[in-house]
Amino acid sequence: MTIQDTTSAHGPVPKLPWRKTPLIESRALSVLLGCQVYMKMEMFQPSGSFKSRGIGNHCLRAVEACPAGSPPVHFYASSGGNAGLAAVMAARSLGQKCTVVVPEATKEFMREKLRLAGGEVFTYGKSWVECDQECRRLLALDPDGVYCPPFDDPAIWEGHSYLMDEIYDEIGRPDAVVTAVGGGGLLIGIMEGLDRYQDGYDVPVLAMETLGADSLHQSLKEDQLVALPAITSIATSLGARQVAKKAFEVARRPNVRSGVVTDAQAASACVRLLDDERIAIEISCGAAMAAIYSGALKKSFRLTSESKVVVIVCGGNSINLATLEEYREVYHKPLVAEETV
Template sequence: MTLHIQTPLIESRPLSLASGCTVWLKLEAVQPCGSFKLRGVGHACEVHHARGARHFVSSSGGNAGLAVAYAGRKLGVPVTVVVPETTTERAKQLLRLEGAKVVVHGSSWQEANELAQTLLGSGDAFIHPFDDPLLWAGHASLIDEVAATGLKPDAVVLSVGGGGLLSGVVEGLTRNGWDDVPVLAVETTGAASLHAAVQAGHPVELERLASVATSLGAKRVADQALECARNHPLHNHLVSDRAALEACERFLLDHRVLVEPACGAALAVAYEAKKLAEYNNVLIVVCGGATATLAQIQDWLKQVD
C-alpha cells in the first residue's frame, strides 16, 4: 500500500485537436495532496520512517511541503516545513491543514532550505523537494502505471523546476525499456534553470527568478536533471508566463481541473498550434499543484505582458 494513488490516464480530445496528435493526460493533479510530489516524497518518507525517523523536516514553497505534511500525517510523524516569504497564504493554510508546523524564512527557496538544514536533530529526516534518488524512484512509478496500460507514447511532455519530476520520469522510461522515448522539458522563461544548464554544459545558478510559476522556482537545477539531458533524448522548451496562465484557464474549461502555472507551462506546449504534430501519441504529465486559485491566475494574467 503506497501513500500515493494510481492516477487516471485519459485521452484529451481538446488538446489532441489543438496539437495535431493524440494527447494522453496522466492526471497527477488528483493525488490526495494535489500533485505528483506525493509519489517521490511519500516513498522517501516511508523509507525514512522504516529506518526510525521521528520527525520530518522539509523546505518548500508549496507542493513538496504539502506532500511531506500529508505523508507525515498518514504515518503519524510530526512535520516542519520551512517556506520562503514568497509562499502564498493559501499554501501555508494547506500545510497547517495537514498538521505541519510552518516556518517562514528568506526571500527564496535557497534561503528557506539553509534554515531547514539547521533544524535537523537526531532522529530527524530531511525530505528534499527534488534532489534525492528516493524521490526519483518514487516519481518513476508514474511511468510504470502508463506502461501497465499498454500505451507507449512517442514523447513525454513535462514541466521542469528543480528537475525531480524529469529525473523520475527518465528513470521510469529506462526501467520500462523506453530509452527511445524523448522528453519535452518545459520551463517558463523566468525560471529556466535547466535551459541555462544545458546551454552552459554544467549546472548554473540563475541570478534571479522572474516567473509567476513559483513551483518551478529553483535557481539551480539538480545535477541529475542535467545528466538526464545528456544521456536521454530531451528537447528543452520555453514558454511565457502568459502562455502558462492561459493554458491553466483553457485546461480548467476543457477538463474541469484547476492546475498551477507550473503545470500550465507543459500544457501550453500542447495548446500551441501543431507544436507536437510530428508525434502520434504524446503523454503529458499533468503535475497539478494545490496552491493556485482561479482568482489568482486571473489576477496574474492582468499583470503579465
C-alpha cells in the first residue's frame, strides 16, 4: 500500500516524507541463524530512522487536512532524538516549519543535526515529560501549530505499516519479524501491516527491549500496562516509561514474543554488525540485532533452513565512531539471551 499523487491546500506535495528502503539478505546472519535473514534498512530513511514513515505520515495527513488558503502548518515535537529529527525532515519536505523541544540531556551533536535539518530547537527540562510540557505550552501560543506525537497516534502506526507492504512485495510472507520496541509505534505498524495480509495472528514477531527500558515486557508479565519508575538503560531511544495501550494489546497476540537484552548485549550486537556487515546502528537498534546474536530468536520460534526472517534495522542517529569504539572496549562480550515470554 502506498500513497501517491498527494495534494494539499498549499498545492501538490512534491514527494512523500519517507522512502522505500532496501531489503538486504545478510549472509553472515543467515549462516549464524541457519536460515534466510533479511535486513529491512530503515536507517536509509530521510531522517536516518523508521520514524520518517510514521511521523512523516502524520505530518502529511495534517497538511492534507488544511482548508484551502490556510497559512502553513507549524509542527511542534518534543524529542531529543529520532522522532524530533523525523518531524523536522518531514516538515521541510512538505514545505512547513517545525519546532523541537529537547531535554537538557540531549547531546549537542544531536541539537546541531536538528538545526542543520531546518528545525527551531529549544532546550527545556531534565526529562521528556518536562520538555513535552514546554512543547505543548509553545503549541498553545501558535494558532497554526500542530502537535507531532512521537509514537502514540493512528496516523503514525499507519505510516509504519507500509514497510510490511514493501517486505511482502519483495519476498512474500516472512516466517518471522524481529523489531526493537520503545513506545510501541513501530510494533503496532508491523502488526497492522500483517493484518492487511491476514497474517496478524500467524507470522511470529519478536519484540525486543533493553533492560531498564522494558516497559512492554513488564506490562506483559503483569498482564496490565506498567509505567517504569525511570529509564535506566542507555538505549534512550527505547526510553518510553509506558508503551502505547495499542502496543500492549497487539503484543498479547499468541504469535508475539517479548525479549529483553542488557545494554551490554545490545551494544555488543552493534559492534558485531559493524564487523559482519559494515553497518553502523545505534544501541536501540542493537536490541533487535541482539535477538539474533544472543540466540533469543532461536529460543522463541522454530526455524528451518527455508525460513525467511526479517529484522527491522530501525536506524537511529545517536551513533558515531567514538561511540562504537566505546561499545567495543566496554561492552563487547559474549552474548547470552534473556528469557522471553
